[in-house]
Amino acid sequence: MPINRPDLAVKKALMTDTVQTERIAKFLSRAGVASRRDSEKLVAEGRIKVNGKVIDTPATKVGPKDRIEFDDAEVGGKVHTKLWRYHKPDGLVTSHKDEKGRTTVFDSLPKELGRVISVGRLDITSEGLLLLTNDGELARHLEHPSTGFSRRYRARAYGKVTQAELSSLINGIKIDGIMTGPIEAVLDSTSGDNSWITVTLREGKNREVRRAMEHLGLKVNRLIRVSYGPFMLGELNPGETDEVKYSVIQTQLGHLMDFPDLPEPKTRAPKRGSHASAKRFQKKPGETKTSGAKKAEPQGRGKFAKSKGKPRVKATGKPGGKFQGKYAPRGQGRGKK
Missing domain, CATH: 3.10.290.10 (RNA-binding S4 domain)
Structure with missing residues (x-):
């Protein structure tokens, strides 16, 4: 006989409400x-x-x-998580709305992307990789310092600097009274009064790269972000976007969030003979269904001649040849005689 427990029913209802x-x-x-x-x-x-x-x-x-x-x-519910790589050009503001009326990144994106959120920001004069997603929780995880994702930049700076001076940034510096995290800087090349420097950091505070270079007496006149965590700028041209495969998101970011095991979007296979890569399937004039499909094998009875694709065997059924048994798999002629 079931026991009527109003207190348990209320507790269960409260728990259900908390979950939902x-x-x-x-x-x-x-x-x-x-x-x-x-x-x-x-x-x-x-x-x-x-x-x-x-x-x-x-x-x-x-x-x-x-x-x-x-x-x-x-507003709908939880969306299928998507992530894009975007090559931000110089001169765009990373904001949905700009109080000065300047053109924003989101004004320049393809309409089919829908409403997306940027992962972090890039200054109006900065270029390079900007990650975009339709999942705010993913953006929050990617931006959080606890994830430890590195941001790598290529900076062109005006002024003279040595590798020893750049190496001093590894212990962090004070900017506006606040200590930064470790900054790894490598001098790549110098031409005249300009130097190309690769800078890697893990927090990405406001204008941190520029301020770190100013700390050493340098003025950054070009700044390009080339990577964010495991994602690279690669061969993307300015203004181009490229969607990251869902399987890659699961592999690279699965430790941050619980991504459902969803299949990749299906793509329709090209019709036979309709694509350049399918030319090898097209028949030549006068060719039968099977002709030309396979090259004729060498004939004859030379030392290395094939016999219709089958190995030569002796009457005993064992593989023939000069090294019979020496390099055969175990159980095929390598046992004791």
Whole structure:
């Protein structure tokens, strides 16, 4: 006979509610609207509605049955995580909106990407690799110093410097009274008054590379980010984007987040003979179905001649040849006689 325990029923209901609900900032982040910090700003600006009402606190919790709107447009649930590499050109602001009316990175992206979030930022005059994602939680994990992802830059700096001076940055320096983390700097080449320097750091504070070079009396006149963690700029041209395969995201970032085991998007195979790589399947004029498919094998009874693709064997059925048994696998002529 079942025992009626109202206290257990209430406790179970509370536990279920705790599992299913989450803070609005986290929901918006996982839905790809903005990072958690930016989502809190959207709430403060009155741009988020829950069940038709504008909310004023980021502590608001929502569940799967709630209707969430951002700028009067309904927001869906968790999206399929995607990540892109983007080569940011010089002159673009890494922001969704610029108070000075300057062109932003997001104004220049292909429309089919939808709403995406940048992983970190690059200054308006900086170039190179910028990671973009539709998953705010992934962006937060990639940016967090605890992950220890390195950011590598190629800097062209005006002024004279030695490798010994650059090596002094490895212990960190004080910028505006705050100590930076280790900065690895390698002098690559010098031409006139300009030097190319490879700089690697793991925190990426605001204008940290430029300020570190200024600490040594250098002025950076070009800065290119060439890698962010395991992701490289590679051969991307300025303004180009390239989606990272989902399997690569799982492999490289699986230790940060629990990615579901989803299949890669299916691509339609090209029709036979419709692609340049399929030319070898096309028939030549007058060619039969089987003619030309396989080169004729050498005939004859020379020392190394093949016999219709079959090894020569003696009447005993054992492999023939001068080194019979010497290099044969175990059990095929290498036993004691």
